[in-house]
Amino acid sequence: MNALLCCLGLSKRLIRWGAGAAAGMVISVSAQAQFQEIIPDQAILQDVLQRHLHLDIRFTHPMDMGPVLPMDYPEEVGVIANGRRTILTDKLQTNTEDGAQTFSLDYEVKAPGDHIFYIVPTPYWDSSEQKMISQYAKVIVDAYGAGNGWDVLVGMPMEIQPLSRPYALWAGNVFQGVVLRHGEPVPYAELSVAYHNDGSVIPPADSYSEQIIRADINGTFTYGIPKAGWWGFAAAAMANDPLKNPEGEAVNHEETGVIWVHALDIHKAH
Numbered sequence: 063m064n065a066l067l068c069c070l071g072l073s074k075r076l077i078r079w080g081a082g083a084a085a086g087m088v089i090s091v092s093a094q095a096q097f098q099e100i101i102p103d104q105a106i107l108q109d110v111l112q113r114h115l116h117l118d119i120r121f122t123h124p125m126d127m128g129p130v131l132p133m134d135y136p137e138e139v140g141v142i143a144n145g146r147r148t149i150l151t152d153k154l155q156t157n158t159e160d161g162a163q164t165f166s167l168d169y170e171v172k173a174p175g176d177h178i179f180y181i182v183p184t185p186y187w188d189s190s191e192q193k194m195i196s197q198y199a200k201v202i203v204d205a206y207g208a209g210n211g212w213d214v215l216v217g218m219p220m221e222i223q224p225l226s227r228p229y230a231l232w233a234g235n236v237f238q239g240v241v242l243r244h245g246e247p248v249p250y251a252e253l254s255v256a257y258h259n260d261g262s263v264i265p266p267a268d269s270y271s272e273q274i275i276r277a278d279i280n281g282t283f284t285y286g287i288p289k290a291g292w293w294g295f296a297a298a299a300m301a302n303d304p305l306k307n308p309e310g311e312a313v314n315h316e317e318t319g320v321i322w323v324h325a326l327d328i329h330k331a332h
Contacts, residue, residue, distance in 0.1 A: 095126070095271045096121065096197070098318070099199070100200065101117065101118050101322060106203070112171075113171045115170075117168075120162075125256050125257050127259050128160055131162055131186070132163050133186070137182045139153075139167065141180070143176065150167060176202055177203045177205055179201050182196075183198070185315065192307075194313055196317050200216055200218075219317050220317045220318055220319035229323065234328070241297040248277065248299070254272045257291060257294075287325045293323050293325065300314050300316055
């Protein structure tokens with residue numbers, strides 16, 4: 063498993079997290095269906111003349127299309143491609159949605175290969191749950207069909223490693239992944255699954271805002287994707303060490319690994 067870690071150019075932040083297993087730990091998700099989004103305008107670049115990607119970065123409730131929650135400037139945003147990590151934090155543009163700060167990123171693809179975009183956010187204070195929250199999110203873009211790195215790990219403390227290729231999925235396919243904590247599988251991890259709603263779905267009840275599934279003893283989960291679009295998968299655990307809230311009090315720190323995957327409707331493909 064560790065052999066799949068991308069070892070080049072690790073930031074000091076990621077190195078400090080270190081390693082350690084969470085054997086036997088049952089991990090659960092927040093009941094509020096908050097997701098860190100990092101969503102590109104294209105999941106696949108097919109034509110070599112297509113080089114530009116635009117990514118929107120927001121903290122929100124995807125199925126309910128809001129509200130958008132305020133974000134501080136991220137600690138790190140980057141991309142891993144062809145074994146190389148590039149830090150893009152200083153390339154972010156600041157935006158406002160629903161009165162909350164969000165971010166976006168424009169990126170020029172320079173070579174074929176799977177591009178793993180990720181965000182290490184500044185921890186967010188959730189006053190209702192009295193804890194700090196960090197959602198480490200990633201998304202994989204296929205550049206020109208190379209298919210050479212979609213399962214490489216970023217090295218975040220909570221991370222989902224895809225077992226299914228996370229792009230070029232059809233609606234109706236299943237998506238599989240492994241929940242990892244410091245690089246080790248988490249038995250029976252609980253995950254929240256949410257659809258990035260484009261306005262085409264009206265949940266009939268609050269429970270439909272997220273799907274709840276559980277991994278098996280090996281940390282592996284399976285989910286059947288019912289609709290075309292972007293789907294987010296999230297698994298959370300409390301960090302070993304507390305963080306200070308805005309008042310300077312030591313509180314629990316919830317860390318979440320998020321991955322976004324994309325599916326198309328086979329009946330509308332052309």
